[in-house]
Amino acid sequence: MSQNGSLERSVPQQRGPSNGEEVGEGSSRLRASPKRDHKPENYDDLQLEFSPLVFSALEQYMPHHMLSIARDDKAQYMRNILHRYLPESERIRILKHKEYRQKIILNYPPLHKEIYCMDAENFFSPSFLRAIKENTEASFKSIMAEPCGGIYTFEMLQPQFCEMLVSEVEHFERWVRETKFRIMRPNTMNKYGVVLDDFGMETMLDRLMNDFIRPISQVFFPEIGGSSLDSHHGFVVEYGINRDVELGFHVDDAEVSLNICLGKQFSGGELFFRGVRCDEHINSETQPEEIFDYSHVPGHAILHCGRHRHGARPTTSGNRINLLLWCRSSTFRELKKYQRDFSSWCGECRRRKKEKEHLTVNAIKEELLKRGIKSAS
Numbered sequence: 001m002s003q004n005g006s007l008e009r010s011v012p013q014q015r016g017p018s019n020g021e022e023v024g025e026g027s028s029r030l031r032a033s034p035k036r037d038h039k040p041e042n043y044d045d046l047q048l049e050f051s052p053l054v055f056s057a058l059e060q061y062m063p064h065h066m067l068s069i070a071r072d073d074k075a076q077y078m079r080n081i082l083h084r085y086l087p088e089s090e091r092i093r094i095l096k097h098k099e100y101r102q103k104i105i106l107n108y109p110p111l112h113k114e115i116y117c118m119d120a121e122n123f124f125s126p127s128f129l130r131a132i133k134e135n136t137e138a139s140f141k142s143i144m145a146e147p148c149g150g151i152y153t154f155e156m157l158q159p160q161f162c163e164m165l166v167s168e169v170e171h172f173e174r175w176v177r178e179t180k181f182r183i184m185r186p187n188t189m190n191k192y193g194v195v196l197d198d199f200g201m202e203t204m205l206d207r208l209m210n211d212f213i214r215p216i217s218q219v220f221f222p223e224i225g226g227s228s229l230d231s232h233h234g235f236v237v238e239y240g241i242n243r244d245v246e247l248g249f250h251v252d253d254a255e256v257s258l259n260i261c262l263g264k265q266f267s268g269g270e271l272f273f274r275g276v277r278c279d280e281h282i283n284s285e286t287q288p289e290e291i292f293d294y295s296h297v298p299g300h301a302i303l304h305c306g307r308h309r310h311g312a313r314p315t316t317s318g319n320r321i322n323l324l325l326w327c328r329s330s331t332f333r334e335l336k337k338y339q340r341d342f343s344s345w346c347g348e349c350r351r352r353k354k355e356k357e358h359l360t361v362n363a364i365k366e367e368l369l370k371r372g373i374k375s376a377s
């Protein structure tokens with residue numbers, strides 16, 4: 001079992017004063033709670049090692065007297081703080097990756113410019129669009145099947161969009177070969193496939209997550225951070241002749257995983273699922289009711305919790321290309337550090353909890369029985 005790790009995420013170390021009140025130095029410490037009526041600056045145009053959104057969010061926590069200083073000084077103050085939360089090596093890696101992306105985006109000429117911006121009417125199937133527009137639990141349920149607990153399947157993409165995306169990926173790969181550009185694969189388990197975020201689709205995929213997947217996840221995955229998804233890793237995987245053949249048993253580096261088959265013609269490549277597990281129980285036994293196999297259908301999506309253990313069987317003929325969007329929640333990950341019981345989503349935690357409850361009930365029954373016998377005699 002492996003964690004299908006990506007190159008994207010970095011988790012700040014737990015540092016700072018033990019009372020959890022303030023972070024920073026001397027009189028210029030961060031405030032314990034945000035000043036919500038303060039309108040933060042926009043940091044989009046600055047060359048920063050962290051997302052401009054982090055700066056805007058952090059600004060509300062700055063000491064009162066610093067809220068009116070120049071924007072550059074605020075940015076410098078926050079950079080100093082953020083630097084202490086991220087090891088040097090991690091910072092360098094993020095910076096290098098940002099440079100890598102910028103180099104591609106500056107040089108790669110897209111084939112279908114129209115798929116780089118969210119165009120819902122042309123991307124999604126009418127039924128999916130209708131359900132999202134209605135935005136209710138009932139509308140989501142009306143287009144979805146749940147063939148196994150916590151796994152949802154539904155028609156999602158128009159065939160024309162799938163074709164355009166596949167040809168864009170092929171075009172990008174041709175460009176990489178011709179320019180001899182070094183390419184980073186989606187994760188440690190794939191030799192083929194490309195990261196869509198690396199060549200200009202990050203903003204479009206962010207909208208896909210924020211406007212389409214988060215509303216659904218909020219309803220179906222509330223216990224694993226479905227309502228606080230705040231970053232993603234978007235990529236395609238390619239299976240078949242001269243490509244990857246299969247994918248080993250793993251969990252994704254995601255809270256919610258969206259997997260959509262783009263085509264083309266293929267046989268095999270079924271997904272197999274074996275239950276949701278927390279870190280501690282990742283290798284625990286599968287229960288019979290957790291066994292589920294799924295055959296991909298072009299244009300159709302499968303949505304599951306990233307911790308749902310799964311793999312892909314060999315694609316035995318043709319080519320299979322799938323779009324993956326790993327959606328992550330930094331809040332969920334942070335909170336998880338302080339929890340031990342994951343019985344709301346881990347199948348093994350739940351099984352053990354039930355077993356314990358069962359034993360306790362039996363012990364109480366036995367005790368009551370003994371007392372009953374004594375008082376009767």
Ligand SMILES: O=C(O)CCC(=O)C(=O)O
Pocket residue numbers: 004237247252259271310311312322324
């Ligand atoms: O091949 C597939 O459809 C599954 C891909 C997958 O699970 C992954 O890339 O994490």
Ligand SMILES: [Fe+2]
Pocket residue numbers: 004250251252257310
């Ligand atoms: Fe996966």
